[in-house]
Structures are given as C-alpha cells and as structure tokens.
Amino acid sequence: MSILREKILHVASDLFQTRGINSTGVDTIVAVAGTTKMTLYKYFHSKENLILEVLQKGHQDFQAWLNGKMSSKKPTEKLQQLFDHIEEWITAPDFRGMAFLKASAEFPNEENAVHRLSAEQSRQFKQYLAGLATDAGAKDPEALALQLSLLIEGAVQAEQMKRGSGAIKYAKKAAKILIEMALKG
Amino acid sequence: MSILREKILHVASDLFQTRGINSTGVDTIVAVAGTTKMTLYKYFHSKENLILEVLQKGHQDFQAWLNGKMSSKKPTEKLQQLFDHIEEWITAPDFRGMAFLKASAEFPNEENAVHRLSAEQSRQFKQYLAGLATDAGAKDPEALALQLSLLIEGAVQAEQMKRGSGAIKYAKKAAKILIEMALKG
C-alpha cells in the first residue's frame, strides 16, 4: 500500500545483496531510500523483521518470475527449459545471487530465524524441482531434484564469487545428462 | 612458534564458522582464547588480517588432509574415491562448512580482500579437480572439474544449511554418472 514501505524493501534488498546483510546498517538503508528511521521502524519493527520480509519478497518474486517463464510447456521438456531460464537469470547484468544462500552463510546458527527461513526457501525450491521431475516421469524424482538443485545452487554460488564464471553453461550440460539417465535408465 | 598465536587462529576459525565472521567481535575471540586484544593485535595487526590468515590456514589444512587421503591410488579411480573422502569430511560431526564459501557471502564485493582470497581458493580447488580429471584421462578435464566442483560445493552448501541433508549421497551418484560419461563418451 505505502510507497515508502516498498521503497525501503527494495533498497534494503539491493544493499543486502551488494554489501552484505550484517554490513548494512539501518542508517544507510534510510539514507538511500530517502526516508528516516522513524518510518522504517513504523513498517518493520526490527531489523531482523526487515531482513525476513526482504527474503520473503525476494523468494516470491523469483518464483513468480520463474512460473511465468515456465507456463505452457510439455512436462518432459520443462526440466531442460528450466535451465535455460536459470541461465537467463544468472547471466543478466543485474544478477546479484541467490538471497537465501548468502543469508544462511551470514546467519550460520540453525536456530536463528533468518537461517530457518533460508533453509525453508531452499527446501521449497527443491520441492518445486521435485514436482517438475515427477511430471516428467522420473524414476526417483526426489533424487533428481536434489541433484539438479546442487547444480543450480553451485552455479549460482560460482557466479556470486566471480562474475562471468560460465558455470551455468557446464551445469546445463551436466543436467542434461542426469535428466536423460533419470528418465531412460 | 607462539602457542597463543595458534590458539587465537583456532578460536577465531571456530567462532567465524559457528557465528559468522561479521558477527564475531575481537573481544569475543580474545575472551574465548583466554588472552587480550593487545596480544591479538601484536600477531595480527587488524581483524581483516586475522580473517585472511584464518582462511589461508583452513584451506591449507583441508588440502593437506585431502592430499593425505588421496595418496597412492590409481589415477582412474581417484576421482571416484575423492567423493568418498568428501563424504567422510561432510558427515563428520565437527563439520562446519567450507570457509571460503561463507566468507564470499559475507563479503560480496569483488574488490574486497577477503572476497578475492575466497575466490582464489575456489579457483585452486577447481584446479586440483582438473588435475585429477586430466590424470584420469577425461576428454575435457576443465569441464568435468567444474561440474564436479558444482556438485561438491552444492552439497557442502546444502549441509551448511541443514545438517543431515544427505545431499552428498546424491552428489556422489551424480558424479559417478558424469565421470563415466566424461571418460567413455
């Protein structure tokens, strides 16, 4: 509803990705967003709360974008084409990484709320892959989904570490082999 | 030479892994190590310097451990057995993750010294895998090495996020397929 609320979310998301979460103070966020701490704490009553909302919005936006790309495709081809979309995402100039991967590294304690949300989002992504694997007729959909998630998250990690790594190119080739083996074998 | 220096390195490494780097102050480190800031700053003249030394020692120790495990094996079997050792490492109770993966997430800026060292260590690990792939007679050793590194780093990431994920089990199966394809095909 509020424009300032959205602005804060957007700015925080950007700063968290480019500078890290713990290295970004709320003073910086409100300065870039062009507002004050009073407003920030009105909408998000703690920094941890803001972090959680940023993560949730990021995950929702990503899933919505991916779902839009994936619509109206044959089940057997969906898994392959998924990697085309992931490649488009990773190689885009404004790619900044997978938010929940970084967040879980900054909050390693498994009891921490941010870590728990990150783990939940990772689980949901694997579940999404498992759905695609099931539709495609894989023998062991959970196994294939986990293997593909390793390739995707590994490629994202590699690209976070070094832009232009080209990792996704080789992840795609590996995925093709694994998908074929899981469907035929 | 100095026992305190080693103690500080060890304690810092442990705290960085369990609580995160930016969330661990030097006051905490010296308190746990049973010394004072004066001593810490005598050996490591800044926190960033300490972080870099912790990363370097961690990487050296890991490579030394792995090299010890890998000695006297047939080149064609080394790649497979590598995953057995990685599994042993990941499933050990005191496994705390891959230090350079977390560090690069906490310092996302590619110009940052900690990020650069992390990227360098990741590159060295891929190079090590490429050496094994070459010895094994892979057609495109660089490609296979990159794919295997995606599986390993992905599995480590998964285990960092949730202990007992079992990801390495499926990474091994995927690796077996990819290795066979790279050697035969």
Added chain:
DNA sequence: TATGAAATATACAAATCTGTATATTTCATG
C-alpha cells in the same frame, strides 16, 4: 639475582550499531 622480552590488566578513544523520544512539517480530506 638481575635483565629484558612476552604477556597481561585496565582504561580509553572514536566510530558505529539498533532502537526510541520529541516535536515539527506536510498534505489530503471534511
């Protein structure tokens, strides 16, 4: 026992962090 380096305790500086209190200004709506 005397010397001198290593380590220590204590205190502090200066900056930054999250979060709040207070009072003023903007601005759409009645």
Added chain:
DNA sequence: CATGAAATATACAGATTTGTATATTTCATA
C-alpha cells in the same frame, strides 16, 4: 480554512565495534 494522520527532522540512549595507550606482571635466561 480546519482537522488529523502520515512523514519528517533532530536528538539522544545504550550497547558494541575496532584499535590504541599506559603501566604492570610473568618468567626464562644470562
């Protein structure tokens, strides 16, 4: 124009951060 909620500026509290200054104590060695 008047009312009232939203947003603002300003200032501050209290804790924590990295890093240093100073002075004392430990302790092996000459």
